[in-house]
Amino acid sequence: MLKPSSALLCALLTLSLAAQAPAGKAQVLPLGPTIPDDPAIQKVIDPLAAEIKASFDLPLVQAPQGLLRGRRGEENLLGYWVADVMRTAAQGTVGKPVRFGITNAGGLRSNLRPGLLKVADIFEMMPFENELVVVELTGAEVIQVVKEGIVRRGGEPCSGVKARVDGSPEQPVFVLTWEDGSAIDPAETVRVATTDYLYGGGDSIPTLRKGRKPFTTGITLRQMLLDQCAALAKAKQELLPPAPGRYTLPVPILEAIRDKKLKL
Amino acid sequence: MERRAFLASLGTAALASQVPLRAQEGPAAASGRITLLHTNDTHSRIEPFGPGNGAISGLGGVSRRATLVRQLRQQLGSVLLLDAGDTFQGTPYFNRYKGRLDYQLMRMMGYDAGTLGNHDFDNGVGMLVEAMEAMEQLQHANAPFAFLNCNFDCKGAPALQKWIRPYLVKDFPGVRVGITGIGVAFAGLVAPKNHEGITWRDPYESLKPVVKRLREVEKVDLVVVLSHLGYNLNGTGPDDLHLPGQVAGIDAVIGGHSHTFLETPTRVPQAQGETLVFQVGFGGVNLGRLDFAVARGQVRAASGAAMPVLA
Ligand SMILES: [Zn+2]
Numbered sequence: 001m002l003k004p005s006s007a008l009l010c011a012l013l014t015l016s017l018a019a020q021a022p023a024g025k026a027q028v029l030p031l032g033p034t035i036p037d038d039p040a041i042q043k044v045i046d047p048l049a050a051e052i053k054a055s056f057d058l059p060l061v062q063a064p065q066g067l068l069r070g071r072r073g074e075e076n077l078l079g080y081w082v083a084d085v086m087r088t089a090a091q092g093t094v095g096k097p098v099r100f101g102i103t104n105a106g107g108l109r110s111n112l113r114p115g116l117l118k119v120a121d122i123f124e125m126m127p128f129e130n131e132l133v134v135v136e137l138t139g140a141e142v143i144q145v146v147k148e149g150i151v152r153r154g155g156e157p158c159s160g161v162k163a164r165v166d167g168s169p170e171q172p173v174f175v176l177t178w179e180d181g182s183a184i185d186p187a188e189t190v191r192v193a194t195t196d197y198l199y200g201g202g203d204s205i206p207t208l209r210k211g212r213k214p215f216t217t218g219i220t221l222r223q224m225l226l227d228q229c230a231a232l233a234k235a236k237q238e239l240l241p242p243a244p245g246r247y248t249l250p251v252p253i254l255e256a257i258r259d260k261k262l263k264l
Numbered sequence: 265m266e267r268r269a270f271l272a273s274l275g276t277a278a279l280a281s282q283v284p285l286r287a288q289e290g291p292a293a294a295s296g297r298i299t300l301l302h303t304n305d306t307h308s309r310i311e312p313f314g315p316g317n318g319a320i321s322g323l324g325g326v327s328r329r330a331t332l333v334r335q336l337r338q339q340l341g342s343v344l345l346l347d348a349g350d351t352f353q354g355t356p357y358f359n360r361y362k363g364r365l366d367y368q369l370m371r372m373m374g375y376d377a378g379t380l381g382n383h384d385f386d387n388g389v390g391m392l393v394e395a396m397e398a399m400e401q402l403q404h405a406n407a408p409f410a411f412l413n414c415n416f417d418c419k420g421a422p423a424l425q426k427w428i429r430p431y432l433v434k435d436f437p438g439v440r441v442g443i444t445g446i447g448v449a450f451a452g453l454v455a456p457k458n459h460e461g462i463t464w465r466d467p468y469e470s471l472k473p474v475v476k477r478l479r480e481v482e483k484v485d486l487v488v489v490l491s492h493l494g495y496n497l498n499g500t501g502p503d504d505l506h507l508p509g510q511v512a513g514i515d516a517v518i519g520g521h522s523h524t525f526l527e528t529p530t531r532v533p534q535a536q537g538e539t540l541v542f543q544v545g546f547g548g549v550n551l552g553r554l555d556f557a558v559a560r561g562q563v564r565a566a567s568g569a570a571m572p573v574l575a
Contacts (some may be wrong), residue, residue, distance in 0.1 A: 035332050044369065051359060218453075
């Protein structure tokens with residue numbers, strides 16, 4: 001299964017060697033189409049792989065209400081939790097306030113059902129290796145980011161802000177405040193917790209790509225969530241969904257989003 | 265010492281295959297060939313990629329990489345196995361074994377040298393050193409591999425400093441190879457507490473005296489740079505594509521960081537010929553291969569290709 005380029009390479013090397021040493025034998029690479037496992041290495045890996053798999057069954061924390069993504073038009077409380085954990089972890093990593101967090105609902109692959117959570121549940125919900133990135137945006141850019149999320153996906157899970165769309169689908173009035181209801185200064189520079197996927201331009205929130213001074217933390221979202229669950233269990237607490245109320249979108253507005261007719 | 269250790273790790277079969285080659289070339293002819301096998305950004309991918317990973321599903325895995333490397337070593341004899349950094353972070357294996365497993369498996373596979381990527385600092389300098397120590401303490405026939413870097417000033421982190429060497433020289437029949445390494449700037453990639461005591465220096469300026477020393481003092485035939493700068497930053501920072509134009513005398517740049525999948529190396533002109541710049545994606549999906557034929561201190565032929573690590 002060597003690619004043509006490799007075959008070319010072998011030919012080239014054979015030629016050059018032959019030119020130097022006419023008596024030399026041509027190099028042939030009898031590599032088969034499949035590569036078997038190395039027995040010595042596999043012997044080391046097998047028990048560790050079993051250990052990792054066993055750890056997937058380990059209990060994490062009680063989540064009596066579960067954390068659900070919500071159906072269309074409902075708030076994504078699971079996403080809010082993820083965005084909150086991201087924002088808190090970002091603050092801990094950079095040691096400075098991080099006022100806004102945003103992730104993408106499409107990256108959350110399953111609900112966390114009510115009951116005792118296991119490690120495997122977090123892996124199933126978050127199978128990707130996406131990592132936490134901290135960037136700087138202006139207040140105006142934060143407002144634009146939330147707008148883009150609403151228009152394209154009905155609002156991406158966020159932390160630190162409250163969004164509301166009043167008025168009619170034809171003449172919508174968009175209001176975004178900090179979570180305590182205070183106004184966002186468009187000129188102010190704030191730190192934002194997001195993912196390498198969104199910062200890289202995934203899921204069409206183009207304004208996130210304008211993020212300045214990106215700090216790629218190397219911490220996967222999944223690991224942050226696992227750590228948070230473990231911390232709650234250690235503190236003998238339950239995992240409870242965050243309060244709703246971060247997106248207030250009336251039904252006509254939601255319908256306009258569904259029909260791709262909303263402009264903000 | 266290094267040479268002896270290396271020859272010992274080759275085993276008698278591979279040594280025997282070297283003898284006729286040398287005899288054909290005659291005792292005075294300093295010519296030979298060398299194959300560089302390499303990985304980058306393996307990110308704790310111990311097992312192959314599972315289903316649902318698109319084009320890379322089913323590819324990679326340390327165990328199969330080991331087989332591929334062993335087969336190539338047996339066939340080619342003069343082989344170096346190298347890594348361009350970011351061994352750590354990416355799977356539960358890293359969270360559980362803190363990089364110790366990754367480095368131990370690299371030793372078992374017969375790596376000769378690696379360099380450090382930004383993610384290798386993810387658990388801080390202390391944990392990095394612990395992983396290096398675990399690799400050294402492993403009971404195994406293969407010698408511990410070297411960590412190469414010439415642009416991290418580690419004076420403020422003595423525990424790490426003793427593990428980092430600016431370069432390594434390896435002798436093969438008819439070819440003397442010098443290898444060094446360079447790392448990406450910490451700003452925006454590594455939290456300050458995780459690289460405490462280490463100062464990043466300009467990679468181009470750091471490389472110049474090392475390449476000069478390798479050429480003029482160590483008299484190597486081939487200079488190889490393990491780089492964790494990234495393939496192409498379009499002028500926003502030092503990178504692999506611009507390196508050959510900035511530092512003359514480098515034959516191969518084995519790159520990482522940008523997770524760039526190249527099928528074949530990019531040939532970049534430089535003051536003394538050309539440099540092969542290569543990188544093989546991430547996660548151990550491919551094994552990179554660069555072949556050089558050298559005669560009287562000159563590279564006579566150079567080529568390379570990415571080899572998929574298939575099931
Ligand atoms: Zn990297």
